[in-house]
Amino acid sequence: MNQVRIGIIGAGRISHVMSTAHAQVPESKLHGVFDVVRASAEKLASKFNIPNVYDSYQDMLASDEIDAVLVCTPTFLHEQIVIDAANAGKHVFCQKPMALTLEQCERMNAAALENNIILQVGFMIRYTPPFVEVKERLDAGEIGDIIAIRSAVFGWEPSAEWFYDPDQGGGILIDTIIHTFDLYRWYAGEVTSIYADGGAYVFEGARKFGTADNIMCALKFENGAMGSIYGSWSSGYGDKTLEIYGTKGSFFIDLMEAQGGRAFIKKDREAEAPNPAEGWNNLGVLWKFGYQQEARQFTYSVLGKVPPQATGTDAVAAQRLALLADESIRTSKVVHI
Numbered sequence: 001m002n003q004v005r006i007g008i009i010g011a012g013r014i015s016h017v018m019s020t021a022h023a024q025v026p027e028s029k030l031h032g033v034f035d036v037v038r039a040s041a042e043k044l045a046s047k048f049n050i051p052n053v054y055d056s057y058q059d060m061l062a063s064d065e066i067d068a069v070l071v072c073t074p075t076f077l078h079e080q081i082v083i084d085a086a087n088a089g090k091h092v093f094c095q096k097p098m099a100l101t102l103e104q105c106e107r108m109n110a111a112a113l114e115n116n117i118i119l120q121v122g123f124m125i126r127y128t129p130p131f132v133e134v135k136e137r138l139d140a141g142e143i144g145d146i147i148a149i150r151s152a153v154f155g156w157e158p159s160a161e162w163f164y165d166p167d168q169g170g171g172i173l174i175d176t177i178i179h180t181f182d183l184y185r186w187y188a189g190e191v192t193s194i195y196a197d198g199g200a201y202v203f204e205g206a207r208k209f210g211t212a213d214n215i216m217c218a219l220k221f222e223n224g225a226m227g228s229i230y231g232s233w234s235s236g237y238g239d240k241t242l243e244i245y246g247t248k249g250s251f252f253i254d255l256m257e258a259q260g261g262r263a264f265i266k267k268d269r270e271a272e273a274p275n276p277a278e279g280w281n282n283l284g285v286l287w288k289f290g291y292q293q294e295a296r297q298f299t300y301s302v303l304g305k306v307p308p309q310a311t312g313t314d315a316v317a318a319q320r321l322a323l324l325a326d327e328s329i330r331t332s333k334v335v336h337i
Protein backbone atom coordinates (compact mmCIF):
# COMPACT_ATOMS: atom_id res chain seq x y z
CA MET A 1 0.00 0.00 0.00
CA ASN A 2 1.44 3.39 -0.89
CA GLN A 3 -1.72 5.46 -0.47
CA VAL A 4 -4.28 5.41 2.33
CA ARG A 5 -7.91 5.64 1.17
CA ILE A 6 -9.77 7.60 3.81
CA GLY A 7 -13.45 7.58 4.75
CA ILE A 8 -14.84 10.43 6.85
CA ILE A 9 -17.67 9.77 9.29
CA GLY A 10 -19.39 12.98 10.38
CA ALA A 11 -19.17 15.95 8.01
CA GLY A 12 -19.46 18.88 10.42
CA ARG A 13 -17.08 21.63 11.45
CA ILE A 14 -13.90 19.65 12.18
CA SER A 15 -14.27 17.39 9.12
CA HIS A 16 -13.57 20.42 6.92
CA VAL A 17 -10.36 21.12 8.85
CA MET A 18 -9.35 17.44 8.67
CA SER A 19 -10.12 17.27 4.95
CA THR A 20 -8.06 20.38 4.26
CA ALA A 21 -5.19 18.79 6.18
CA HIS A 22 -5.42 15.40 4.42
CA ALA A 23 -5.70 17.08 1.01
CA GLN A 24 -2.14 18.31 1.59
CA VAL A 25 -0.74 14.83 2.27
CA PRO A 26 -0.05 13.14 -1.11
CA GLU A 27 -0.19 9.62 0.38
CA SER A 28 -3.69 10.28 1.75
CA LYS A 29 -6.74 10.02 -0.53
CA LEU A 30 -10.13 11.25 0.65
CA HIS A 31 -12.31 8.50 -0.79
CA GLY A 32 -15.67 8.52 1.00
CA VAL A 33 -17.88 10.36 3.44
CA PHE A 34 -20.96 9.64 5.52
CA ASP A 35 -23.09 11.97 7.62
CA VAL A 36 -26.61 11.40 8.96
CA VAL A 37 -27.40 14.69 7.29
CA ARG A 38 -26.78 13.75 3.67
CA ALA A 39 -26.51 17.38 2.57
CA SER A 40 -23.53 17.84 4.93
CA ALA A 41 -21.79 14.82 3.43
CA GLU A 42 -22.50 16.05 -0.09
CA LYS A 43 -21.18 19.52 0.73
CA LEU A 44 -17.90 18.05 2.01
CA ALA A 45 -17.69 15.68 -0.96
CA SER A 46 -18.13 18.46 -3.46
CA LYS A 47 -15.69 20.81 -1.70
CA PHE A 48 -12.91 18.19 -1.52
CA ASN A 49 -13.70 16.06 -4.60
CA ILE A 50 -14.55 13.01 -2.51
CA PRO A 51 -15.92 10.40 -4.93
CA ASN A 52 -18.24 8.40 -2.63
CA VAL A 53 -21.09 9.50 -0.36
CA TYR A 54 -22.24 6.50 1.67
CA ASP A 55 -25.73 5.77 3.01
CA SER A 56 -24.42 4.53 6.35
CA TYR A 57 -21.09 4.23 8.10
CA GLN A 58 -21.58 0.46 8.10
CA ASP A 59 -21.64 0.57 4.27
CA MET A 60 -18.40 2.52 4.35
CA LEU A 61 -16.80 0.01 6.73
CA ALA A 62 -17.90 -2.87 4.49
CA SER A 63 -16.14 -1.36 1.48
CA ASP A 64 -12.78 -2.76 0.31
CA GLU A 65 -12.00 0.68 -1.05
CA ILE A 66 -11.59 2.24 2.41
CA ASP A 67 -8.39 1.62 4.41
CA ALA A 68 -8.92 4.07 7.28
CA VAL A 69 -11.62 6.28 8.74
CA LEU A 70 -11.65 9.69 10.39
CA VAL A 71 -14.31 9.73 13.12
CA CYS A 72 -15.62 13.31 13.30
CA THR A 73 -19.06 12.81 14.86
CA PRO A 74 -20.17 14.34 18.16
CA THR A 75 -18.23 12.79 21.03
CA PHE A 76 -21.00 10.60 22.45
CA LEU A 77 -21.10 8.70 19.14
CA HIS A 78 -17.38 7.89 18.94
CA GLU A 79 -17.34 4.61 20.85
CA GLN A 80 -19.56 2.44 18.69
CA ILE A 81 -18.18 3.78 15.43
CA VAL A 82 -14.55 3.27 16.49
CA ILE A 83 -15.22 -0.26 17.74
CA ASP A 84 -17.11 -1.17 14.55
CA ALA A 85 -14.31 0.30 12.42
CA ALA A 86 -11.63 -1.59 14.35
CA ASN A 87 -13.61 -4.82 14.03
CA ALA A 88 -13.89 -4.18 10.28
CA GLY A 89 -10.08 -3.94 10.17
CA LYS A 90 -10.00 -0.24 9.30
CA HIS A 91 -7.37 2.05 10.80
CA VAL A 92 -8.96 4.82 12.83
CA PHE A 93 -8.31 8.46 13.48
CA CYS A 94 -10.76 9.49 16.19
CA GLN A 95 -11.31 13.12 17.01
CA LYS A 96 -10.65 14.07 20.61
CA PRO A 97 -11.99 13.54 23.16
CA MET A 98 -11.86 9.82 22.50
CA ALA A 99 -15.23 9.36 24.29
CA LEU A 100 -16.92 10.40 27.53
CA THR A 101 -16.17 7.72 30.13
CA LEU A 102 -13.00 5.83 30.89
CA GLU A 103 -14.76 2.52 30.27
CA GLN A 104 -15.77 3.64 26.77
CA CYS A 105 -12.19 4.70 26.00
CA GLU A 106 -10.81 1.44 27.32
CA ARG A 107 -13.22 -0.60 25.19
CA MET A 108 -12.23 1.42 22.11
CA ASN A 109 -8.53 0.98 22.79
CA ALA A 110 -9.01 -2.75 23.42
CA ALA A 111 -10.80 -3.13 20.07
CA ALA A 112 -7.93 -1.35 18.33
CA LEU A 113 -5.32 -3.50 20.02
CA GLU A 114 -7.23 -6.76 19.39
CA ASN A 115 -7.62 -5.94 15.71
CA ASN A 116 -4.07 -4.65 15.40
CA ILE A 117 -5.11 -1.41 13.74
CA ILE A 118 -3.70 2.10 14.19
CA LEU A 119 -5.86 4.17 16.53
CA GLN A 120 -4.76 7.79 16.65
CA VAL A 121 -6.65 10.40 18.65
CA GLY A 122 -6.86 14.06 17.61
CA PHE A 123 -4.24 15.67 19.82
CA MET A 124 -2.93 17.98 17.09
CA ILE A 125 -0.98 20.20 19.47
CA ARG A 126 1.63 17.43 19.53
CA TYR A 127 2.37 18.28 15.89
CA THR A 128 2.32 22.07 16.12
CA PRO A 129 5.80 23.55 15.71
CA PRO A 130 6.58 25.43 18.92
CA PHE A 131 5.21 22.55 20.99
CA VAL A 132 7.21 20.00 18.98
CA GLU A 133 10.37 22.05 19.38
CA VAL A 134 9.84 22.26 23.12
CA LYS A 135 9.42 18.47 23.27
CA GLU A 136 12.64 17.90 21.34
CA ARG A 137 14.59 20.34 23.48
CA LEU A 138 13.13 18.96 26.71
CA ASP A 139 14.09 15.43 25.68
CA ALA A 140 17.57 16.66 24.82
CA GLY A 141 17.88 17.80 28.44
CA GLU A 142 18.27 21.44 27.56
CA ILE A 143 16.45 22.80 30.60
CA GLY A 144 17.29 19.92 32.93
CA ASP A 145 14.50 18.44 35.02
CA ILE A 146 11.05 20.01 34.95
CA ILE A 147 10.07 21.75 38.19
CA ALA A 148 6.87 23.46 37.08
CA ILE A 149 4.68 23.65 34.02
CA ARG A 150 1.74 25.95 33.55
CA SER A 151 -0.50 27.14 30.79
CA ALA A 152 -3.54 29.19 29.93
CA VAL A 153 -5.88 27.73 27.31
CA PHE A 154 -8.47 30.02 25.80
CA GLY A 155 -11.32 28.49 23.84
CA TRP A 156 -14.50 30.09 22.66
CA GLU A 157 -18.19 29.56 23.10
CA PRO A 158 -19.09 26.03 21.92
CA SER A 159 -20.81 25.89 18.53
CA ALA A 160 -23.56 23.57 19.78
CA GLU A 161 -25.26 22.81 23.08
CA TRP A 162 -24.11 19.17 23.10
CA PHE A 163 -20.57 20.29 24.01
CA TYR A 164 -21.79 21.35 27.50
CA ASP A 165 -23.74 18.17 28.15
CA PRO A 166 -21.82 15.63 30.30
CA ASP A 167 -23.59 12.84 28.38
CA GLN A 168 -22.78 14.18 24.91
CA GLY A 169 -19.72 16.44 24.81
CA GLY A 170 -18.42 16.20 28.39
CA GLY A 171 -17.88 19.92 29.08
CA ILE A 172 -14.68 21.98 28.98
CA LEU A 173 -12.37 19.56 30.82
CA ILE A 174 -13.16 16.57 28.66
CA ASP A 175 -13.69 18.42 25.40
CA THR A 176 -10.94 21.04 25.47
CA ILE A 177 -8.55 20.73 28.40
CA ILE A 178 -8.01 17.10 27.38
CA HIS A 179 -5.46 18.54 24.88
CA THR A 180 -3.48 20.03 27.76
CA PHE A 181 -3.65 16.86 29.83
CA ASP A 182 -2.25 14.97 26.84
CA LEU A 183 0.45 17.63 26.31
CA TYR A 184 1.47 17.61 29.98
CA ARG A 185 1.78 13.80 30.00
CA TRP A 186 3.86 14.02 26.81
CA TYR A 187 6.19 16.60 28.39
CA ALA A 188 6.26 15.71 32.07
CA GLY A 189 5.06 12.11 32.43
CA GLU A 190 2.40 10.59 34.61
CA VAL A 191 0.32 12.51 37.14
CA THR A 192 -0.11 11.47 40.78
CA SER A 193 -2.62 14.00 42.04
CA ILE A 194 -5.00 16.56 40.68
CA TYR A 195 -7.13 19.34 42.09
CA ALA A 196 -9.52 21.42 40.03
CA ASP A 197 -12.02 24.17 40.55
CA GLY A 198 -14.33 25.91 38.15
CA GLY A 199 -17.83 26.89 37.34
CA ALA A 200 -20.33 28.27 34.88
CA TYR A 201 -19.14 31.89 34.87
CA VAL A 202 -20.52 33.03 31.54
CA PHE A 203 -22.55 30.64 29.43
CA GLU A 204 -26.13 29.56 29.87
CA GLY A 205 -25.28 26.16 28.35
CA ALA A 206 -22.79 25.45 31.15
CA ARG A 207 -25.32 26.59 33.77
CA LYS A 208 -28.02 24.45 32.22
CA PHE A 209 -25.94 21.27 32.34
CA GLY A 210 -24.11 22.06 35.60
CA THR A 211 -20.70 21.98 33.88
CA ALA A 212 -17.94 24.60 33.87
CA ASP A 213 -16.99 27.17 31.27
CA ASN A 214 -13.86 28.23 33.18
CA ILE A 215 -11.57 25.95 35.18
CA MET A 216 -8.36 26.09 37.17
CA CYS A 217 -6.42 22.88 37.74
CA ALA A 218 -3.35 21.96 39.80
CA LEU A 219 -1.41 18.75 39.19
CA LYS A 220 1.53 16.88 40.68
CA PHE A 221 3.63 14.57 38.52
CA GLU A 222 5.32 11.30 39.39
CA ASN A 223 8.71 12.98 38.96
CA GLY A 224 7.80 15.64 41.55
CA ALA A 225 7.05 18.41 39.06
CA MET A 226 4.07 20.72 39.65
CA GLY A 227 1.58 21.84 37.02
CA SER A 228 -1.28 24.24 36.61
CA ILE A 229 -3.82 25.00 33.91
CA TYR A 230 -6.27 27.84 33.50
CA GLY A 231 -8.86 26.90 30.89
CA SER A 232 -11.60 29.12 29.58
CA TRP A 233 -14.35 28.82 27.00
CA SER A 234 -15.33 32.45 27.40
CA SER A 235 -12.17 34.29 26.44
CA GLY A 236 -13.18 34.07 22.84
CA TYR A 237 -9.89 34.31 21.00
CA GLY A 238 -8.60 30.74 21.01
CA ASP A 239 -5.04 31.38 22.17
CA LYS A 240 -2.74 29.79 24.67
CA THR A 241 0.45 30.14 26.66
CA LEU A 242 2.76 27.47 28.00
CA GLU A 243 5.60 27.91 30.44
CA ILE A 244 7.97 25.17 31.59
CA TYR A 245 10.53 25.85 34.29
CA GLY A 246 13.41 23.42 34.73
CA THR A 247 16.56 23.07 36.81
CA LYS A 248 18.69 24.59 34.02
CA GLY A 249 16.38 26.91 32.12
CA SER A 250 12.86 27.49 30.89
CA PHE A 251 10.64 27.44 27.83
CA PHE A 252 7.92 29.94 27.20
CA ILE A 253 5.44 29.66 24.34
CA ASP A 254 3.18 32.64 23.95
CA LEU A 255 0.47 32.29 21.31
CA MET A 256 -1.63 35.23 22.35
CA GLU A 257 -3.19 36.57 19.20
CA ALA A 258 -4.62 39.53 21.06
CA GLN A 259 -1.11 40.61 21.98
CA GLY A 260 0.36 40.19 18.52
CA GLY A 261 1.37 36.54 18.85
CA ARG A 262 4.91 35.55 19.65
CA ALA A 263 6.73 32.42 20.73
CA PHE A 264 10.20 32.48 22.20
CA ILE A 265 12.39 30.26 24.25
CA LYS A 266 14.70 31.47 26.97
CA LYS A 267 17.39 29.64 28.82
CA ASP A 268 19.47 30.45 31.88
CA ARG A 269 17.65 33.76 32.17
CA GLU A 270 19.07 35.02 28.86
CA ALA A 271 16.42 35.49 26.22
CA GLU A 272 17.55 33.92 22.96
CA ALA A 273 16.69 35.35 19.57
CA PRO A 274 13.01 34.76 18.77
CA ASN A 275 12.49 31.47 16.96
CA PRO A 276 10.76 31.30 13.56
CA ALA A 277 7.39 31.14 15.28
CA GLU A 278 7.55 34.85 15.99
CA GLY A 279 4.37 36.51 14.85
CA TRP A 280 2.26 33.38 14.78
CA ASN A 281 -0.97 33.19 16.64
CA ASN A 282 -2.39 29.99 17.99
CA LEU A 283 -5.02 29.38 15.33
CA GLY A 284 -2.63 30.38 12.56
CA VAL A 285 -0.02 27.94 13.70
CA LEU A 286 -2.52 25.12 14.26
CA TRP A 287 -4.15 25.52 10.87
CA LYS A 288 -0.95 25.98 8.92
CA PHE A 289 0.98 23.15 10.55
CA GLY A 290 -0.72 21.31 13.41
CA TYR A 291 -3.59 19.57 11.63
CA GLN A 292 -1.54 18.90 8.52
CA GLN A 293 1.31 17.26 10.45
CA GLU A 294 -1.31 15.32 12.39
CA ALA A 295 -2.80 14.06 9.11
CA ARG A 296 0.68 13.16 7.86
CA GLN A 297 1.45 11.33 11.11
CA PHE A 298 -1.76 9.27 10.80
CA THR A 299 -1.19 8.47 7.13
CA TYR A 300 2.47 7.55 7.63
CA SER A 301 1.75 5.39 10.65
CA VAL A 302 -0.91 3.49 8.67
CA LEU A 303 1.71 3.02 5.94
CA GLY A 304 4.17 1.77 8.56
CA LYS A 305 6.61 4.62 7.92
CA VAL A 306 6.56 6.07 11.45
CA PRO A 307 5.63 4.67 14.87
CA PRO A 308 2.10 5.52 16.07
CA GLN A 309 1.65 8.61 18.24
CA ALA A 310 -1.19 10.02 20.34
CA THR A 311 -2.47 6.46 20.53
CA GLY A 312 -5.60 5.07 22.11
CA THR A 313 -3.47 4.25 25.16
CA ASP A 314 -2.37 7.90 25.42
CA ALA A 315 -5.95 9.05 25.03
CA VAL A 316 -7.16 6.72 27.80
CA ALA A 317 -4.55 8.26 30.12
CA ALA A 318 -5.53 11.84 29.21
CA GLN A 319 -9.21 10.96 29.64
CA ARG A 320 -8.50 9.61 33.13
CA LEU A 321 -6.98 12.99 34.08
CA ALA A 322 -9.91 14.97 32.67
CA LEU A 323 -12.40 12.79 34.54
CA LEU A 324 -10.46 13.03 37.81
CA ALA A 325 -10.28 16.82 37.44
CA ASP A 326 -14.03 16.77 36.93
CA GLU A 327 -14.42 14.65 40.06
CA SER A 328 -12.23 17.10 41.97
CA ILE A 329 -14.49 20.00 40.97
CA ARG A 330 -17.56 18.07 42.09
CA THR A 331 -16.08 16.93 45.44
CA SER A 332 -13.83 19.95 46.18
CA LYS A 333 -11.11 17.45 47.03
CA VAL A 334 -7.63 16.64 45.80
CA VAL A 335 -7.81 13.35 43.90
CA HIS A 336 -4.80 11.07 44.40
CA ILE A 337 -4.09 8.61 41.63
Ligand SMILES: NC(=O)c1ccc[n+]([C@@H]2O[C@H](COP(=O)([O-])OP(=O)(O)OC[C@H]3O[C@@H](n4cnc5c(N)ncnc54)[C@H](O)[C@@H]3O)[C@@H](O)[C@H]2O)c1
Pocket (backbone or CB within 6 Å): 009, 010, 011, 012, 013, 014, 015, 034, 035, 036, 037, 040, 057, 072, 073, 074, 075, 077, 095, 096, 097, 122, 123, 124, 159, 160, 175
Ligand atom coordinates in the same frame (compact mmCIF):
# COMPACT_ATOMS: atom_id res chain seq x y z
N1 LIG B 1 -9.20 18.65 17.46
C1 LIG B 1 -9.91 19.72 17.36
O1 LIG B 1 -9.36 20.80 17.20
C2 LIG B 1 -11.40 19.68 17.37
C3 LIG B 1 -12.12 20.86 17.09
C4 LIG B 1 -13.52 20.78 17.05
C5 LIG B 1 -14.17 19.59 17.33
N2 LIG B 1 -13.44 18.48 17.65
C6 LIG B 1 -14.13 17.21 17.97
O2 LIG B 1 -14.67 16.69 16.75
C7 LIG B 1 -15.94 16.08 16.98
C8 LIG B 1 -17.02 16.75 16.12
O3 LIG B 1 -17.09 18.12 16.45
P1 LIG B 1 -17.62 19.21 15.40
O4 LIG B 1 -17.33 20.53 16.01
O5 LIG B 1 -17.16 18.91 14.03
O6 LIG B 1 -19.19 18.92 15.53
P2 LIG B 1 -20.35 19.30 14.48
O7 LIG B 1 -21.60 19.27 15.27
O8 LIG B 1 -20.00 20.52 13.70
O9 LIG B 1 -20.32 18.08 13.44
C9 LIG B 1 -20.73 16.78 13.75
C10 LIG B 1 -21.27 16.13 12.49
O10 LIG B 1 -21.57 14.77 12.79
C11 LIG B 1 -22.81 14.48 12.14
N3 LIG B 1 -23.44 13.34 12.81
C12 LIG B 1 -24.23 13.32 13.89
N4 LIG B 1 -24.60 12.07 14.19
C13 LIG B 1 -24.00 11.26 13.27
C14 LIG B 1 -23.99 9.86 13.05
N5 LIG B 1 -24.67 9.03 13.84
N6 LIG B 1 -23.27 9.39 12.00
C15 LIG B 1 -22.60 10.22 11.18
N7 LIG B 1 -22.60 11.57 11.34
C16 LIG B 1 -23.26 12.08 12.38
C17 LIG B 1 -23.62 15.75 12.25
O11 LIG B 1 -24.68 15.78 11.30
C18 LIG B 1 -22.55 16.79 11.97
O12 LIG B 1 -22.42 17.06 10.60
C19 LIG B 1 -16.21 16.21 18.49
O13 LIG B 1 -15.75 15.04 19.14
C20 LIG B 1 -15.34 17.40 18.89
O14 LIG B 1 -14.93 17.39 20.24
C21 LIG B 1 -12.09 18.50 17.65
